[in-house]
Amino acid sequence: MHFMNTHCTAWHGDKECRACDGRDNAFFAGVAHQDVAALHIQVDNVYYVPGETIYQLDAPAETLLVIRTGAVKLVRYPGKGAKPRIVRILKPGDVVGLDAMLAGMAQHHAVAVGEVRGCRIPLPVVQQLCMQHPEFQWNMMRQLQSSLRETEQWLVDLTCGSVPARERMARLLLRLRDGDSDRIYHFSLKDLSAMLCLTLETASRVITEFAGLGLMVRTGKHNEQFFSADIAALERVAAGEPAA
């Protein structure tokens, strides 16, 4: 992890930081501006390189990270010889570490996908805010609820063995979109198969098929942050229509 030479700009009234600002469940909604300003010096603007570990499973919870750009994967290990499983993807505006804060220790292995930039806030600051500003704590609860909702939808959409791999892959890719653009966060086949619980080989076959049909363009470069896709076509495949 690297520190950047600026602090998060949200509480300067600057519109630059959409992660904390301008959204329904914005991080600091409901907290008086002066209260936030008083804390800003404790917040670090941080940067993670692709593949970097943000925290390990069972690490003591110390900070929250509000993602500004990039994506973060949360990994769990089923134990024994089973392969790791990706259970959630966090994107800009999401908060990394809320569950760790409540449980006292990290519940996952958190890894940066592509370059990740965000604001890191010490937990004592967050906990103090929660106790002093119930509306702020309510925001945190909504974040959690939103995670729960997404995880359940993930479970329903992606983990049904009776739905063909092609369909589930299309649904997954649609979830990995960058906002409403036609860009999709670039995950390795290993990651994609860890999300859908497929073998790497099957994932490869499906992705190759998609690329062949023009559903997505692979840049070829592994370190590209995104690849672009035909969203409408993917939605058709996701709904069960034949890809051809």
Add this chain to the structure above:
Amino acid sequence: MHFMNTHCTAWHGDKECRACDGRDNAFFAGVAHQDVAALHIQVDNVYYVPGETIYQLDAPAETLLVIRTGAVKLVRYPGKGAKPRIVRILKPGDVVGLDAMLAGMAQHHAVAVGEVRGCRIPLPVVQQLCMQHPEFQWNMMRQLQSSLRETEQWLVDLTCGSVPARERMARLLLRLRDGDSDRIYHFSLKDLSAMLCLTLETASRVITEFAGLGLMVRTGKHNEQFFSADIAALERVAAGEPAA
């Protein structure tokens, strides 16, 4: 739903209601006893018959239900012609409707499994408590976090297509235990298959095999609340050892 002729007894200092009392994340932990007592008149002691709907998807959120006895299944519909999917099971001590409170409307179809008894609390009361007692709201957050954790573990343990059905069924049954007893909440094959995302036929074959091996005793009666099982043997199967 039926109203019962008593109120929830927790805040009378009565030890009878373990749902609100004596647990780590007890519902009213952190709230002064007199504050709770002032609200008790607004809490109903309610009863649901087996199979009864507690709330429908998208229904306006109006109350929380703290389960005292029985179990509740939360169902989601993947849309189109796909079969409904059970995404979470709530047991005594769990709170039904937290996510609905935060989202404003029900996120699932909630159905009683067996007879369900619990305490029903109007949402305005809960919301007021959240705003006046940040420690109470913190309890609610922990409940949510706990649900999130369980859902993720559910995803990892039960929805991996590469794990054989027998193994997943064993894991599921262990999750459906009544506390630490050797009793397992009695779900229909339809429900079991909706949790594991198997066909009803496969679920039947696995359960029949388990019963034949003496891993569990089926009473035969459908309306029994539980069937009893050989927990140690199930754990062996869940870990991947041969059932024979």
Add this chain to the structure above:
DNA sequence: CGCTAGCTTGAGAGAGTTCAAGAATCGTGG
């Protein structure tokens, strides 16, 4: 240039699905 990690491609085998028919159980009303 050669190494490693990531991806592709093929053929065979197996677990679960699908389709289909039949048995057991429930509860309801005569």
Add this chain to the structure above:
DNA sequence: CCACGATTCTTGAACTCTCTCAAGCTAGCG
């Protein structure tokens, strides 16, 4: 109390998707 239809569950056989194992390819990096 028994007969009835409606659920719920059982069992069988053929099929199919995905896994497994195995080999080869490509890109990136020292």
